[in-house]
Amino acid sequence: MPDWQELVRQRLKGLALESEESAQIVEELADHLEDQYRALLCDGISEKVAIDCVREKIGDWRDLKSQIESSREKERPMNSRVSQFWLPAFLTILLAMSFLMIVEALGFEPWVSSAWGGPQGTVPVAVVYLPWLITLPFIGALGAYVSGRAGGRGWTVFSSVIFPIVPYLAFCVIGLPTAMILDGHIAHNIILPAFFVGFGVWVLLPGVALLAGGMPVHYFSRRALA
Amino acid sequence: MIAAGIKRGTAELVVLSVLQNGALHGYEIARRIEQETKGSLRFTLAALYPMLYRMEKQKWIRGSWETSVNGRRRRCYRLTPSGKQKIVPLRKEWSALFAALHRLAGVSNA
Numbered sequence: 016m017p018d019w020q021e022l023v024r025q026r027l028k029g030l031a032l033e034s035e036e037s038a039q040i041v042e043e044l045a046d047h048l049e050d051q052y053r054a055l056l057c058d059g060i061s062e063k064v065a066i067d068c069v070r071e072k073i074g075d076w077r078d079l080k081s082q083i084e085s086s087r088e089k090e091r092p093m094n095s096r097v098s099q100f101w102l103p104a105f106l107t108i109l110l111a112m113s114f115l116m117i118v119e120a121l122g123f124e125p126w127v128s129s130a131w132g133g134p135q136g137t138v139p140v141a142v143v144y145l146p147w148l149i150t151l152p153f154i155g156a157l158g159a160y161v162s163g164r165a166g167g168r169g170w171t172v173f174s175s176v177i178f179p180i181v182p183y184l185a186f187c188v189i190g191l192p193t194a195m196i197l198d199g200h201i202a203h204n205i206i207l208p209a210f211f212v213g214f215g216v217w218v219l220l221p222g223v224a225l226l227a228g229g230m231p232v233h234y235f236s237r238r239a240l241a
Numbered sequence: 242m243i244a245a246g247i248k249r250g251t252a253e254l255v256v257l258s259v260l261q262n263g264a265l266h267g268y269e270i271a272r273r274i275e276q277e278t279k280g281s282l283r284f285t286l287a288a289l290y291p292m293l294y295r296m297e298k299q300k301w302i303r304g305s306w307e308t309s310v311n312g313r314r315r316r317c318y319r320l321t322p323s324g325k326q327k328i329v330p331l332r333k334e335w336s337a338l339f340a341a342l343h344r345l346a347g348v349s350n351a
Contacts, residue, residue, distance in 0.1 A: 039306075039316070040290075042314075042316075043267060043290070043316045044286060044290060046266070046267075046268065046313075046315060046316075047267050047268045047271075047286050047289075047290075048286065050268035051268065051286075054272075072285055072286065073285070073286055073287055074285065074287050075287070078287065079286070079287040079290075079291070082287070082291035083290065083291055083294065085291075086291040086292070086294035086295040086298065087294050087298070
């Protein structure tokens with residue numbers, strides 16, 4: 016009986032895969048050829064004709080080699096992480112920040128309210144750029160679309176959509192308490208209202224606006240794929 | 242000439258359907274397909290294994306080395322939960338395509 020493993024090894028020499036993986040493929044394909052060969056012998060075909068027949072059935076080894084290489088090629092984990100999360104996340108934050116700067120530069124008057132902050136003039140007030148908030152659902156939708164298209168699911172899409180609020184969240188959670196500790200001029204009685212105002216206006220509202228655009232896009236694109 | 246994408250799509254459905262009945266090694270997959278389609282569909286080694294590896298990469302099937310009762314080590318493939326889920330939409334998709342082709346052929350013959 017011919018050494019099928021040796022034949023396959025020779026033909027697939029230089030397979031661009033790890034040595035253990037290559038060895039397993041050689042063994043698997045050789046098993047297949049051996050089965051074919053045995054089946055032909057069982058059908059009463061002579062040994063020589065059976066060997067020729069098995070060899071003929073394989074066809075172009077170079078084509079097989081390149082097909083195996085492309086089918087076993089591993090996608091680097093970083094690639095999918097970048098395309099599913101980092102790219103849409105930076106796209107959304109870049110767009111959100113750019114639109115905020117444009118809105119400010121164009122001179123849109125913010126909606127200012129002290130509703131959450133107690134007596135005006137003594138505590139932080141809510142500064143809301145409505146035109147900016149209106150753009151956020153579209154930015155969120157774009158982020159969800161880019162992440163979903165790259166194969167992102169669930170938390171990956173969600174995180175990339177709400178990424179623009181991360182700096183504000185960090186400021187509320189880390190910046191304000193740090194300022195309170197380090198800077199003696201900040202009155203402690205305004206820190207809590209400042210936290211709620213900042214959190215509501217720069218984290219909660221933009222987050223809701225981003226998700227209002229991003230989540231429907233994610234939901235419908237998943238349904239379309241299903 | 243059938244486009245490569247269509248051939249690949251039908252081939253994937255065929256392999257998933259054969260593996261529904263249990264784990265099989267590559268040669269047995271090809272043999273079952275040929276047997277059950279009465280020779281209409283035949284998978285050569287060059288067509289079968291790249292496709293099995295692609296499907297494994299997509300996590301529709303999982304291959305593992307197993308030793309048979311005669312002591313021979315074989316790589317057997319079985320459906321993953323994701324592969325089981327994939328069968329239903331694939332079947333629907335192909336049924337719709339064949340129904341459409343059937344309707345189209347009917348119009349042409351009229």
